[in-house]
Amino acid sequence: MKPSPLTYHRPRSIDEACRILADVAHEGKVLAGGQSLIPLLSMRLAAPAHLVDIGSIPRLDAVSASRELGVTFDALTTHSVLEADRGAARVQPLLGRGLRLVAHPTIRNRGTTVGSIVHADPSAEMPAVLALLGGSITVRSVRGVREIRSTDLFAGPLESTLEPDEIATSVTVPAAEPGVGSAIDEIARRHGDYALVGVAAKVRVEDGAVAEAHMTYVSAGELGEVVDYTDILRGASATDDRDPLWRNLSEFARERIDTEPDIHATARYRSQLVAALTARVGFAAAQDAVLDGAAVHVSAGGR
Numbered sequence: 001m002k003p004s005p006l007t008y009h010r011p012r013s014i015d016e017a018c019r020i021l022a023d024v025a026h027e028g029k030v031l032a033g034g035q036s037l038i039p040l041l042s043m044r045l046a047a048p049a050h051l052v053d054i055g056s057i058p059r060l061d062a063v064s065a066s067r068e069l070g071v072t073f074d075a076l077t078t079h080s081v082l083e084a085d086r087g088a089a090r091v092q093p094l095l096g097r098g099l100r101l102v103a104h105p106t107i108r109n110r111g112t113t114v115g116s117i118v119h120a121d122p123s124a125e126m127p128a129v130l131a132l133l134g135g136s137i138t139v140r141s142v143r144g145v146r147e148i149r150s151t152d153l154f155a156g157p158l159e160s161t162l163e164p165d166e167i168a169t170s171v172t173v174p175a176a177e178p179g180v181g182s183a184i185d186e187i188a189r190r191h192g193d194y195a196l197v198g199v200a201a202k203v204r205v206e207d208g209a210v211a212e213a214h215m216t217y218v219s220a221g222e223l224g225e226v227v228d229y230t231d232i233l234r235g236a237s238a239t240d241d242r243d244p245l246w247r248n249l250s251e252f253a254r255e256r257i258d259t260e261p262d263i264h265a266t267a268r269y270r271s272q273l274v275a276a277l278t279a280r281v282g283f284a285a286a287q288d289a290v291l292d293g294a295a296v297h298v299s300a301g302g303r
């Protein structure tokens, strides 16, 4: 199918883009890499009267990384560029680990990470990564600039708290802290498909044992919800996954996380994936903490 008729705008600055969005009120939609929006327009699941393509705005594709300020990436920074950025990988390794699971390289070459986050798809990896890491998103409109904390960003599936006239200009996530490890893994039907279930974990280890553990889910649970497993895992060995606390975690996660059926998987199968992945990814994050930032290989299921 073809998109319904619309007026296409190609502003050359953020100010111009904000003016257009303000003029067209609720009738406009921002276009970045187009990897989600163009299919939606083609299927007529979205039918904005105005499309504001920010792709030609200069100086909107930077990445900066420092231990003090964390990692900041702009609205036109593609998944591929962020994934390859060595400073970002050093300062916050979970970004690159998550990005490697997003779609195929061709889509990562066009799709933007900021676009993925504001698109707020519960099956996408980067909203889960942002929720777990915390941080904020900077948005602009003719009314000025505001920061939205990651905890306030997700309103529901495919719904962020940006106003219709606002453009997200960048996202900032904090640097990895010493003693805190992270990991992400998922099961997908084929390489590049959306995950049937994915889990991202952040675990703090003290004296070889878990002191704090938080996780977020892809294609399971609530979008953006950070689950605190500290009470279940406190004291679990960071080097021996035969510790019964890791097995308890699996069962607890199965009961704690809601799963929905779709054409790809039953709710029960998803629930089994939640149980298995929660323990596997949690333990990988604990090992990562012990290795103090050295990447722990977690194989991407089905890839």
Ligand SMILES: Cc1cc2nc3c(=O)[nH]c(=O)nc-3n(C[C@H](O)[C@H](O)[C@H](O)COP(=O)(O)OP(=O)(O)OC[C@H]3O[C@@H](n4cnc5c(N)ncnc54)[C@H](O)[C@@H]3O)c2cc1C
Residues within 6 Å of the ligand: 029, 030, 031, 032, 033, 034, 035, 036, 037, 038, 039, 075, 101, 102, 103, 104, 107, 110, 111, 112, 113, 114, 115, 116, 118, 119, 123, 124, 125, 126, 162, 166, 167, 168, 169, 192, 193, 194, 195
């Ligand atoms: C075949 C295929 C497979 C895919 N598989 C995966 C996958 O496994 N995992 C995954 O996470 N994603 C997957 N994707 C989606 C892809 O990663 C996202 O489409 C992409 O990251 C979104 O960024 P974009 O720049 O393309 O956004 P667009 O498609 O341009 O926009 C998406 C939405 O975000 C809004 N938006 C974008 N940028 C801004 C901004 N700066 N300010 C305000 N609003 C904005 C748009 O208005 C629109 O509503 C897949 C896509 C395809 C086509």
